[in-house]
Amino acid sequence: MLELKDLSYYVSGKKILDNVSMSFNVGKKYAILGTNGAGKSTVGYLIMGLEDYKPTYGRVYFNGEDITEKTVYERSKLGITLMWQEPARYEGLTVTNYLTLGGKLDITRSEIEDALEKVGLDPKLYMNRFVDRSLSGGERKRIELASIILLRPKYVVLDEPDSGIDIMSLDMINSIINYIASYGGTPIVITHREEMAYNTEEAYLLCAGKVLVNGETNKVIEIFKNICNTCDHPNVPVSKELKIDGR
Numbered sequence: 001m002l003e004l005k006d007l008s009y010y011v012s013g014k015k016i017l018d019n020v021s022m023s024f025n026v027g028k029k030y031a032i033l034g035t036n037g038a039g040k041s042t043v044g045y046l047i048m049g050l051e052d053y054k055p056t057y058g059r060v061y062f063n064g065e066d067i068t069e070k071t072v073y074e075r076s077k078l079g080i081t082l083m084w085q086e087p088a089r090y091e092g093l094t095v096t097n098y099l100t101l102g103g104k105l106d107i108t109r110s111e112i113e114d115a116l117e118k119v120g121l122d123p124k125l126y127m128n129r130f131v132d133r134s135l136s137g138g139e140r141k142r143i144e145l146a147s148i149i150l151l152r153p154k155y156v157v158l159d160e161p162d163s164g165i166d167i168m169s170l171d172m173i174n175s176i177i178n179y180i181a182s183y184g185g186t187p188i189v190i191t192h193r194e195e196m197a198y199n200t201e202e203a204y205l206l207c208a209g210k211v212l213v214n215g216e217t218n219k220v221i222e223i224f225k226n227i228c229n230t231c232d233h234p235n236v237p238v239s240k241e242l243k244i245d246g247r
Contacts, residue, residue: 041160093132142165149176
């Protein structure tokens with residue numbers, strides 16, 4: 001289990017997250033919903049342990065072990081990975097080299113081809129392409145998804161996975177989310193779109209860095225649609241506590 005316990009995060013005295021607690025069980029599909037600026041991506045960065053993203057208060061646990069002070073590299077070795085909303089580009093590095101970490105991974109050509117096909121990229125056109133500025137943001141997102149297929153991490157934080165990808169590719173993204181769960185991994189989908197969250201089982205709704213409600217995804221989505229999509233004071237939490245099934 002991956003757990004966030006009472007996380008608060010401040011930047012220059014401004015509170016970005018406020019006493020956030022979440023738990024993610026193996027093999028289950030999760031969503032973190034919220035409007036822009038709610039703190040969703042910050043949660044993902046704290047899970048991954050990015051530089052300058054350490055909790056001001058609270059702890060992060062992996063299978064009961066406190067990993068709050070562990071580096072990105074140490075967390076990646078545990079099986080935690082993050083798919084960026086805006087993936088990086090690498091001059092001089094081919095797609096094949098990127099997907100095999102420069103040949104360090106024992107991955108066959110046919111496995112690379114299969115992964116690229118699953119994300120809608122023709123292997124003949126992309127295996128020798130460079131992961132540089134010649135690729136669009138959508139192409140980079142697809143290559144990141146291909147790397148997830150090949151690496152099979154235990155926990156995958158997908159930050160706005162549909163950003164920059166044609167809306168017609170929603171089925172492709174959902175198939176990757178299903179694949180992660182099928183091998184026992186845990187996808188955590190960060191999104192502001194309810195249609196992106198429907199393919200998950202449990203969701204957390206964030207508002208102004210607070211967990212407004214969590215529970216079965218369909219029920220959380222209904223609250224999101226009824227409150228957040230019509231809210232005239234974005235990221236100012238409602239005063240009353242919302243509950244699902246008495247929680």
